[in-house]
Amino acid sequence: MPQQPDDSVENIRMLTESASAVVPGDGSLDRIRAARFQHPGFSRDVWMTLAEMGWLGLRLGEEKGGLALGVHEAMALSRIFGAGLVPEPFLSSLFALSLMEAAKARNWIGSALHGETIVAPAWQSVPNALDPAGGVSVKAGRLHGAKVAVAAGADVFAVTTPEGLALVPCDADGLTIKRMRMHDGTFREDLHFDAIPCEIHECEKVQDCLYEAMLLHAGFLQGTAERAFDITLEYLRLRKQFDAPIGSFQALQHRATEIKVQLELSRAAIDAAASALDGGQTERLSMAILRARSRAGGLGRLVAREAAQMHGAIGFTDEADIGLFVRKLMVEAGQFAPEYQLRAQFMSLREAAA
Amino acid sequence: MPQQPDDSVENIRMLTESASAVVPGDGSLDRIRAARFQHPGFSRDVWMTLAEMGWLGLRLGEEKGGLALGVHEAMALSRIFGAGLVPEPFLSSLFALSLMEAAKARNWIGSALHGETIVAPAWQSVPNALDPAGGVSVKAGRLHGAKVAVAAGADVFAVTTPEGLALVPCDADGLTIKRMRMHDGTFREDLHFDAIPCEIHECEKVQDCLYEAMLLHAGFLQGTAERAFDITLEYLRLRKQFDAPIGSFQALQHRATEIKVQLELSRAAIDAAASALDGGQTERLSMAILRARSRAGGLGRLVAREAAQMHGAIGFTDEADIGLFVRKLMVEAGQFAPEYQLRAQFMSLREAAA
Amino acid sequence: MTNPPFIADHPPHPDFNAMSDDAFRAVVRDFVENHYPDIPRFAQRRLRWPEVRPWYGVLAQKGWIAPTWPRELGGMGLGAGKHLVLIEEFERFGCARVHDIGTVMLGPLLMEYGTQAQRDHYLPRILRGEDIWAQGYSEPGAGSDLAALRTTAELDGDHWVISGQKTWVTLGADANMAFVLARTDKAAKKQAGISFLLVPTDATGVTVRPIENLEGHAEFCEIFFDAVRIPKANIVGEVNRGWTMAKALLGHERVFIGAPRLSANALSRLEALARGNGAWEDPVFRDRFAGLAMDLADLGDLFETYVQRLRTGASIGADVGILKIFQSELYQRISEELMQVAGSHAGIKLEEGGDSRFDAAGTYLAARPTTIFGGSTEVMRNVLARASLNLPK
């Protein structure tokens, strides 16, 4: 495993400090709570802040107006945003921009970096598989088909097709949008394309962009899970039953240590994959990312289950913060594909590498 | 679920009482210990006792000299033999005799019932699938191929072939026997048939016989697991660490209750399947048996793991009885087919029944 | 709140237990299919009283509101096996669950421990839907430690004066009556000195406050008692002997909490979802589904053995926890598999009135409280370890 270079460490320190512009340093979740269930489920003002900080161009080349920082840096922000339950479609936007850069689709990139245009990737055709080419076709310059589970609130959709990338404005004729409320208070959209005229930008790096997005999302999940675990530990220390803090009960202690084990594995796997990506290693990189995302997904599910159980009845109330974390994990753990699909993909790559 | 008829209850009471002829009432394992690793791994004298009690003909029709008792009765003995770690190939013999009865192969049945001839079923061609027709073929009246994991010490093998049942004496020309020591001190044999002349007895009920054998084996496993659990509980009550009985530690208590849960599920599933079989129900009977065997297999694996862990270092010594149970479960849990094969079979039947 | 009574003018019931299971099943199915009112089926959340009232009325009028009560008291007199058939058919059709604390909990308690006057007064009112009952056991901060209650009741002349707070009262806002455990002897040890009292929720000093959950529903309430005065006669059983009665009630309830129906519903959802989105063809999914289906069927076999024991009057003891532990954990495992299979759609929040038959997240959330309420799995495992496995404290 290559070491993180020193400048990356310094970048991360600075990013972490400035993140308080979006994630309050005191851990307050008031903004998060208030934004729930109000379409689009996030704040356009906060979005402008993200743009001003330059974070939307974090991974974009400097010649395109980006910061050209590494995955380790993006990961640091992703974890902080996960811990802060940030509802803005930040990772989604990074994914879309990386697709657009890879496809040399110059339109929109500038206004996207300035926060004026929000671009969301529309890459998935069934909600439980990694199929960026699926669900749509292009015939005679027109886009047909459907994509699912797209982040809401976008002005433009970056649609992956078998032929390349298509950029579709949200008000295009022939576009039908089915809006869905999610349990964490955000929204997603299923899209249907009915013969929408579009330009296709060839893009050979769709898989690369998808895998990087999965890796960053693993960091987001880990951030959410880690803070949910911290909140749960604090509850275990304070809450008393049968005249003792419930955190003193051995059965709960042993279950808590299992979360700790999974958390550390997840952190190690994510960091190793990030180092491999930043180090330009391609061999086994995809497998490392599948592992990291699978571990983080399992961690998210484990923490959601245990946080709910360990909090007991109080966790079901709207007042208790832990419920916000459980809902976020419910929504995010399933993003991209179920763990068993990731395992199947891992085995295919393992055979191919052997 | 049909109730067990009253005469079955009375039969079981009598069988249980007389079982002390083979399984000492005081729980002593001296005989079991001494017989280990001495080919054939069991006592021909005890075998004669089984014959004298009429138990080898427990499931055989009266006209053939059997007792014509139900599966519940056979199950009661099977459980007791499991708890007593009985090494004699009793279940194996019941399976072979049911095949012979179904195939109307009259030879050997009489001497088998009298204990003079031991017949073992050779039905499996790979050690991890339910394939009674596999591995062998019959060409011009001669048997070719191989079977695996056959109980040792048999005088005659009841070989299932695609065409029916073949009976092959252990000293037949062309028969090669590879003997294997098992960790519980018994032996098994892989057989290779090289053009052995044989008569083929048509048999349409191979599957039925196989499934009944699986069900009885589930009872054996449960008997072993249950006694291993009792021994472990006793150890948890007495053994002290950090100045307290280790059975007072909540983490161990919760794990112990999970064994109890699985034990009760196993018992209920086995009894329900036995009632369905005795009641002549065919619908979903196979599925019920697959469930029962799968549950008992999982139970056996769980108990082996936990008994070893909860006993700690002492469990590795030859003096501690628990090691005998762990070894027996290691050997028996894998009999027939792995649980995931049973689940696959279950799903096929479920689809067919729908 | 007053509930205008339904008329219970049904003819005397036949002895349903004498029918075959299949014949009885046909009767129930026919009734449900022809008389279920125009209210939601397969609702993911508990319906509130105004929503479920029409169905309560249909059942009351038919004389089917109290399936397990003796026929002579206005019930159906069903044995456990027939009761299971009834439940299965109701679930198959997706019937809403009516407010049943009165029929399931208070009724049987009054039959065993109540005075004749209490029976005569309260039982018919339950059958007619005049009284909707709530259960006040849990208190803030006590959680699974039910006996750690701080609500008090003191005798003042001919009245009990109750002060304190109850929480997690299911559908408490819909009830006009509540039964409450209160401490009537402060000097006694934890479990002793507790009595079982009957309180109208419109009495002076009672405040009912809904607890809004994250979905914005108020399935649960808090109830505050501020020097609430109720007649001295509103006690069930002897003074300071309420704990034993409450525990007995919970034990009996647990057999039915352990019934496979919640898990069976969830598994049907899982099959429907997987058939819809392609997972059904994936052998890896099928293996996991098979494991869950086998778990469910085994649970059914185990449940049946307990039902038989209830039927023959045999005692069950601490082992009854086994059913609830396994069923609630199975329910959760199925719901987690639903979430896996739903993938990026897993977190969708069903719109009000939406089709719950594919609702992964709703099932996931509905499954959470089952390991907490009615005895948490942790506490039940403690009890099982001591009482059934005889492990040391």
Added chain:
Amino acid sequence: MTNPPFIADHPPHPDFNAMSDDAFRAVVRDFVENHYPDIPRFAQRRLRWPEVRPWYGVLAQKGWIAPTWPRELGGMGLGAGKHLVLIEEFERFGCARVHDIGTVMLGPLLMEYGTQAQRDHYLPRILRGEDIWAQGYSEPGAGSDLAALRTTAELDGDHWVISGQKTWVTLGADANMAFVLARTDKAAKKQAGISFLLVPTDATGVTVRPIENLEGHAEFCEIFFDAVRIPKANIVGEVNRGWTMAKALLGHERVFIGAPRLSANALSRLEALARGNGAWEDPVFRDRFAGLAMDLADLGDLFETYVQRLRTGASIGADVGILKIFQSELYQRISEELMQVAGSHAGIKLEEGGDSRFDAAGTYLAARPTTIFGGSTEVMRNVLARASLNLPK
């Protein structure tokens, strides 16, 4: 027992750490393939001294018997990363594990806490194979509660007089020296009052008794001390301060107990077995295999972070338990999958000298002690809960 010394006449080592991993790996591989003696490879059980002695000799002569000792003391001076490469190559070839208590445990302890005289005397004897050491920590009845020891040592003039019993001494019958924890102050609290003593096993009053396991091997021994007299100088560190040293030793050891190599070997076995018997083509098996393979690779990533921390001299603390907990449980899970896949052949007992590369049961049994010895998983989870998660006692 006396061990004729091997001559350690190797030239001074180059700085292996300056080489690339790949280059070093090639050196190791070449050495192993050309110099491994004619003794078993891929042995399922620990080989006894007469069996493994030739390999010890080859390593001693090459100067490779102590990979992590400083070069100036006769070691290879390997950093953690290079050490891992060495281990990987040894495992890949199936090299037998030599008797390494002296190099792994006693050597580093003497370097840190021993006197100059002790270092000068004992370290070369280990390098030359003259002293084979055994570790006497556990006592009958104490199990994971190491500090509950009852072996005593009292000063009598210029000698310590030791009485008591040690158990689960790995390969104790092969050792001529043992280091022993003994209580030297009976009045002190549990962990205080313990000293670290060095005892020749041929001293009068020492009895070594093999513990036969169910496979008929005697990998472990009991050692009895009946008023055994040893020189006063045979103590490491200060009197009554042995506990801290022993604990430090265990902590360091645990990083390497957490190394992925045991699980990696088991997974190779699983792949070989499944490819041989058809399971490899089964998507359900492949899914489970993938899960285990991913677990193993993640463990490798985590192990690497600990190795880096050791390399940079950072402290690790209670978290080190995470590695051992996960690796030992993973090893067991892989071994259980081996048992599943082996089906009716799962219980076969390998013949002496048989090919262990498909040995399911042997792997299963070998995996059992890893969650018990060197700190049981239960005790390590207790420690982790308190020290790392700060949960209350």
